[in-house]
Amino acid sequence: MSETFRPDNPDQLRDLLAWATTEGKTVEIVGTGSKRAVGRPMAADHVVELGGMAGITLYEPDELVMTASPATPIAEIEAALSEKNQQLEFEPPDYGPLLASVNSGQGGSTARSNAPTGTLGGVISCNLSGPRRIKSGAARDHFLGFHAVSGRGEIFKSGGRVVKNVTGYDLSKLMAGSWGTLAAMTDVTVKVLPVPEKTRTALLVGADSAQAAQAMIQAMQSPHEVSGAAWLPAPLASASGVDLVAGQKGAVTALRVEGPGPSAEYRCNALREMLSAFGATEELHSVNSIAFWREVRDVMPFARPGDDRAVWKLSAPPASAPQLVGELTAIKGAEAFLDWSGGLVWLALPAGTDASHEAVRAAVDRTTGHATLFRAPEEIRRTIPVFQPQPGAKTLLSQRVKAAFDPKGILNPGRMYADI
Amino acid sequence: MKMPEPDREALAKREEIAAALSKIVPAEGGVIVDEDELRPYESDGLTAYRQPPLVVVLPETVEEVRQVLRYCHENGIKVVPRGAGTSLSGGALPLADGVLLSMTKFNRILEIDFDNRCVVTQPGVTNLGITDAVQHKGFYYAPDPSSQIACTIGGNIAENSGGVHCLKYGLTTNNVLGVELVTIEGEVVRFGGKHLDAGGYDMLGLLTGSEGLLGVVTEVTVRILRSPETVRAMLTGFPTSEQAGDCVAKVIGAGIIPAGMEMMDRLATQAAEDFVHAGYPLDVEALIIVELDGPAVEVDHLIERVAGIARECGASTIRVSETDAERQAFWAGRKAAFPAVGRISPDYYCMDGTIPRSRLPEVLSRLAELSQKYELRVANVFHAGDGNLHPLILYDANIPGELEKAEEFGAEILKLCVEVGGVLTGEHGVGVEKRDLMPEMFSEDDLNQQMRVKCAFDPSSLLNPGKMFPVLHRCAELGRVHVHRGETRFPDIPRF
Numbered sequence: 023m024s025e026t027f028r029p030d031n032p033d034q035l036r037d038l039l040a041w042a043t044t045e046g047k048t049v050e051i052v053g054t055g056s057k058r059a060v061g062r063p064m065a066a067d068h069v070v071e072l073g074g075m076a077g078i079t080l081y082e083p084d085e086l087v088m089t090a091s092p093a094t095p096i097a098e099i100e101a102a103l104s105e106k107n108q109q110l111e112f113e114p115p116d117y118g119p120l121l122a123s124v125n126s127g128q129g130g131s132t133a134r135s136n137a138p139t140g141t142l143g144g145v146i147s148c149n150l151s152g153p154r155r156i157k158s159g160a161a162r163d164h165f166l167g168f169h170a171v172s173g174r175g176e177i178f179k180s181g182g183r184v185v186k187n188v189t190g191y192d193l194s195k196l197m198a199g200s201w202g203t204l205a206a207m208t209d210v211t212v213k214v215l216p217v218p219e220k221t222r223t224a225l226l227v228g229a230d231s232a233q234a235a236q237a238m239i240q241a242m243q244s245p246h247e248v249s250g251a252a253w254l255p256a257p258l259a260s261a262s263g264v265d266l267v268a269g270q271k272g273a274v275t276a277l278r279v280e281g282p283g284p285s286a287e288y289r290c291n292a293l294r295e296m297l298s299a300f301g302a303t304e305e306l307h308s309v310n311s312i313a314f315w316r317e318v319r320d321v322m323p324f325a326r327p328g329d330d331r332a333v334w335k336l337s338a339p340p341a342s343a344p345q346l347v348g349e350l351t352a353i354k355g356a357e358a359f360l361d362w363s364g365g366l367v368w369l370a371l372p373a374g375t376d377a378s379h380e381a382v383r384a385a386v387d388r389t390t391g392h393a394t395l396f397r398a399p400e401e402i403r404r405t406i407p408v409f410q411p412q413p414g415a416k417t418l419l420s421q422r423v424k425a426a427f428d429p430k431g432i433l434n435p436g437r438m439y440a441d442i
Numbered sequence: 443m444k445m446p447e448p449d450r451e452a453l454a455k456r457e458e459i460a461a462a463l464s465k466i467v468p469a470e471g472g473v474i475v476d477e478d479e480l481r482p483y484e485s486d487g488l489t490a491y492r493q494p495p496l497v498v499v500l501p502e503t504v505e506e507v508r509q510v511l512r513y514c515h516e517n518g519i520k521v522v523p524r525g526a527g528t529s530l531s532g533g534a535l536p537l538a539d540g541v542l543l544s545m546t547k548f549n550r551i552l553e554i555d556f557d558n559r560c561v562v563t564q565p566g567v568t569n570l571g572i573t574d575a576v577q578h579k580g581f582y583y584a585p586d587p588s589s590q591i592a593c594t595i596g597g598n599i600a601e602n603s604g605g606v607h608c609l610k611y612g613l614t615t616n617n618v619l620g621v622e623l624v625t626i627e628g629e630v631v632r633f634g635g636k637h638l639d640a641g642g643y644d645m646l647g648l649l650t651g652s653e654g655l656l657g658v659v660t661e662v663t664v665r666i667l668r669s670p671e672t673v674r675a676m677l678t679g680f681p682t683s684e685q686a687g688d689c690v691a692k693v694i695g696a697g698i699i700p701a702g703m704e705m706m707d708r709l710a711t712q713a714a715e716d717f718v719h720a721g722y723p724l725d726v727e728a729l730i731i732v733e734l735d736g737p738a739v740e741v742d743h744l745i746e747r748v749a750g751i752a753r754e755c756g757a758s759t760i761r762v763s764e765t766d767a768e769r770q771a772f773w774a775g776r777k778a779a780f781p782a783v784g785r786i787s788p789d790y791y792c793m794d795g796t797i798p799r800s801r802l803p804e805v806l807s808r809l810a811e812l813s814q815k816y817e818l819r820v821a822n823v824f825h826a827g828d829g830n831l832h833p834l835i836l837y838d839a840n841i842p843g844e845l846e847k848a849e850e851f852g853a854e855i856l857k858l859c860v861e862v863g864g865v866l867t868g869e870h871g872v873g874v875e876k877r878d879l880m881p882e883m884f885s886e887d888d889l890n891q892q893m894r895v896k897c898a899f900d901p902s903s904l905l906n907p908g909k910m911f912p913v914l915h916r917c918a919e920l921g922r923v924h925v926h927r928g929e930t931r932f933p934d935i936p937r938f
Contacts, residue, residue, distance in 0.1 A: 196644055198647070
């Protein structure tokens with residue numbers, strides 16, 4: 023019978039996983055379960071719920087460092103940071119609304135609460151990053167160290183609490199983006215940074231994806247340290263909760279700058295001037311700018327109530343965005359928008375029986391990038407590869423790395439790939 | 443420092459191995475066996491350790507690298523990969539019974555892609571070579587180790603190199619987008635590319651800083667950045683190192699992340715001033731150089747704020763660069779600090795620990811005590827912004843026992859770094875030098891887990907053995923799962 027275990031501390035977790043490995047029992051690792059509907063469906067023998075291991079254990083604002091237990095809610099982390107005017111610079115997204123239609127037990131979109139749904143351990147394990155990715159790096163770039171229990175039932179650590187550290191292998195990088203398949207973390211140390219004094223967003227109205235890509239390339243080639251570059255086609259821009267965006271009645275290309283007041287203003291003006299060669303421009307100030315980028319970060323254009331289309335996340339070279347958008351929005355019922363200056367394509371299309379996976383993967387294969395089926399009903403995620411299929415030599419290395427941490431395959435079996 | 447006992451069989455087969463490698467790499471000078479010609483390869487940037495390799499091979503194509511590695515794998519021959527050989531931790535130190543695989547012929551930039559803001563390059567191109575190739579359009583490659591004229595990008599990946607500007611722009615790992623890797627089994631694998639976030643497990647992040655123990659990189663894609671509009675530097679001197687440390691903490695605490703923030707103590711400042719006449723004040727205990735970059739309006743604004751903080755902290759000198767020449771002059775002394783110290787002592791030994799910034803004053807006073815205990819002078823150069831210490835221990839190798847004394851002093855410094863919450867190495871790598879100190883920071887389980895990752899890539903432990911791990915266990919032994927059946931009770935854990 024499947025049971026849900028709730029260890030209170032690392033020793034209990036170690037005992038549990040040592041037992042599971044000995045008995046050959048598989049386990050699903052969850053924090054609050056906010057991203058349970060992402061990845062391949064699993065049929066683990068038991069559930070290990072880390073909710074008993076929550077809370078910030080170290081926060082030194084002057085050292086720009088924080089350590090917290092894995093199930094600490096992002097909401098709690100952000101509240102503590104905000105008291106000291108600091109933040110997680112990788113802008114952890116909150117996919118609660120996006121995944122509401124596929125998360126079990128929630129059925130259909132619900133009104134959005136203000137509190138983010140995820141945990142620090144979850145965001146790091148899935149390496150989820152927001153629009154600032156293009157300037158400040160991914161979650162993994164802010165992840166300094168951890169303690170964990172491996173699938174062998176052994177406690178181990180890697181990294182530390184300082185940024186500059188090359189002592190031993192950087193296992194933090196492996197943990198980030200492993201979706202709980204290698205080890206269950208018992209604490210997570212991250213770099214934190216000051217909140218920029220001011221944020222400004224320059225808008226270009228009416229550009230198609232090719233013009234938008236060109237404008238974003240120019241902006242990223244400028245010295246203006248753009249910290250967000252996104253494009254929403256007219257129907258998606260019109261549905262924005264930010265009136266100044268919705269009211270433009272056209273596609274919107276947005277460029278964000280952040281920093282000390284005079285600098286943000288100067289750079290926003292410079293970008294507007296640059297954008298004016300492409301069409302009409304506008305700008306968003308603090309509150310609107312923050313609200314708009316939160317929508318982009320959380321994929322809100324595809325999280326409206328009733329939207330149950332399949333959602334793909336494509337990571338590709340930024341300059342290939344127009345080609346990908348052109349090809350993929352030709353699929354009936356498909357819509358796409360761009361983040362990461364074109365390097366991230368969010369694509370929604372009718373789920374059908376296979377989420378058009380052959381067309382999507384064929385398009386992304388013409389670049390160096392990869393595609394993840396981020397939202398889809400369970401039966402589709404069961405039948406088509408959710409994460410980008412890997413060539414043979416890479417699969418072999420991935421299997422060996424998995425075995426190095428979890429030789430019996432007890433942790434989140436099959437979450438990423440059938441054999442991992 | 444003890445290296446693993448050389449394999450007599452490999453030593454005996456030297457001619458045979460050289461002949462086999464010559465078949466794979468037929469180019470003139472592609473394989474070196476002559477003892478005099480091996481001599482230049484006997485050490486890397488850590489010259490205290492010397493060992494000529496069994497043979498040197500210099501492949502020119504990925505196919506040659508693949509075949510060399512496959513041959514070595516099939517015949518159980520050890521391989522030490524090397525770029526320019528500037529490692530400061532003995533990471534590229536040859537083995538008596540190992541092939542030294544030099545990647546210096548992979549010296550071409552393959553593609554410059556300004557639209558995607560990246561450069562695709564062979565690994566033997568120098569760090570500075572990348573910036574040189576893109577600066578005509580106002581771009582640069584951010585990580586800037588002080589050896590950047592010589593060190594290769596492939597070596598930077600192996601060591602996850604840093605530099606003065608990584609405070610704001612990150613280390614190598616934060617600036618690499620993709621690599622092509624050849625495994626010891628001769629498989630060619632690509633991780634990442636021109637896009638962000640390599641798919642699957644983040645092998646790219648794992649390989650960066652893996653010190654040549656996991657594979658040989660044959661192609662690299664790095665991101666390039668647009669150069670800032672304005673760069674200015676500020677020179678501040680303090681009567682005590684406590685005040686200087688306080689200033690660093692307050693600048694960061696005020697939410698300012700400078701492009702670089704460096705500190706030098708009195709001895710390092712004096713040595714640098716005597717050497718390059720940078721105009722440093724000589725009546726200070728600690729000197730800080732702060733560099734700010736961005737639009738002029740931002741730089742001017744932040745310079746004012748940093749100057750204000752420095753004054754509050756009791757700075758006795760504050761000078762702000764008015765021209766780029768003046769800024770370069772401020773840096774000239776810092777950049778020449780190592781050779782400058784080399785002028786005042788026959789030998790010096792450079793350490794590389796990282797500590798939490800707030801522990802700086804305490805660590806500096808403990809360093810002074812250790813300096814007295816060992817009767818060896820120490821000059822401190824410090825990437826203050828990120829807590830990365832470079833104490834330079836001054837010694838004379840001609841005095842019997844003095845090198846050993848310096849090594850012992852160095853080990854105590856690194857233990858101190860770990861004790862205060864820091865790490866053994868911030869940017870120079872573990873290599874041979876800090877290998878035996880790894881247990882100071884890691885438990886046996888921690889190290890075994892790292893070695894299991896090595897086994898995933900190199901099941902026969904042929905790549906760069908004797909580096910990073912104090913004892914390299916056999917992979918079969920590491921892979922064994924201790925079955926507790928019978929002894930393991932069903933765990934008593936809350937459930938519902």
